[in-house]
Amino acid sequence: MKENIYILKMGGTIEFIDLDYDKINDQLMKLDSSINKYLQNIVKPHFTYKIKTICEKDSRKITTADRQRLLKSIRENKAKNILITHGTFTIVETAEFLHKNFKENKKIIITGAMVPVVGFSASDAPFNLGFSIASFQNIKPGVYISMNGGLFKYNQVKKNIDLLRFE
Numbered sequence: 714m715k716e717n718i719y720i721l722k723m724g725g726t727i728e729f730i731d732l733d734y735d736k737i738n739d740q741l742m743k744l745d746s747s748i749n750k751y752l753q754n755i756v757k758p759h760f761t762y763k764i765k766t767i768c769e770k771d772s773r774k775i776t777t778a779d780r781q782r783l784l785k786s787i788r789e790n791k792a793k794n795i796l797i798t799h800g801t802f803t804i805v806e807t808a809e810f811l812h813k814n815f816k817e818n819k820k821i822i823i824t825g826a827m828v829p830v831v832g833f834s835a836s837d838a839p840f841n842l843g844f845s846i847a848s849f850q851n852i853k854p855g856v857y858i859s860m861n862g863g864l865f866k867y868n869q870v871k872k873n874i875d876l877l878r879f880e
Contacts, residue, residue: 718762718846719792720748721783723807724770725800727826727838748798748842760846763792772800772807772825780810787815794849797823798842801872801879804858808867812856820852824859827877837861 722728728748749764765786768779787795799807808823815821824845826838837860845859858865860879870879 717792718760718794718796718849719787719790720762720764720796720798721786722748722764722766723768723772723775723779723783723797723799725772725798725804725825726828727798727800727824727841728769751839751842756843758846762796763790770800772803775800775803775807777810780807783807784811784814787811787819787821788817793819793854795819795821796845796849797821799823799825801825801827801860804860805867805870805872808856808858812867815856818854820849820854821856822848822852822859822864823857 752758752762767783767786768775770779783797797807804823804825811821811823822845824841826836826841828836828838840862841860844862844864848857848859848864852864856867858867858870858879860870863870863879865879872878873880
């Protein structure tokens with residue numbers, strides 16, 4: 714049976730929305746680094762998905778209103794598997810917000826990347842996306858953060874900037 718995944722995009726480095734990368738992409742690379750193009754053109758998945766953009770922001774710019782729109786979109790969609798792409802700076806805050814405000818029977822995984830999904834051969838984004846998608850088969854309903862091959866509860870993870878990983 715094919716999994717149906719509802720992908721909600723918040724922005725972040727995973728799709729080249731980061732204060733440090735914006736100038737590089739806008740001036741030099743001009744890449745289409747969207748998750749949709751990546752899934753359609755490279756992955757060609759054996760699961761169905763629908764994508765909705767909530768916002769396209771560096772996560773340091775995400776507001777409570779953005780998180781409220783995210784929560785509303787999760788509630789309004791019937792999908793049981795929700796994948797959220799998000800910047801890593803405030804990914805934990807968004808996971809905590811969802812944990813506190815959402816109690817329905819859905820599996821929510823939030824992921825991001827330290828390097829954009831397209832344009833860099835050494836990107837962690839494809840691995841983080843793939844691991845997140847595969848994890849839906851093995852988790853119970855709840856809110857999780859998936860980074861670096863780990864699946865964490867919002868209150869059991871932190872970003873280690875020195876090692877460029879979550880632990």
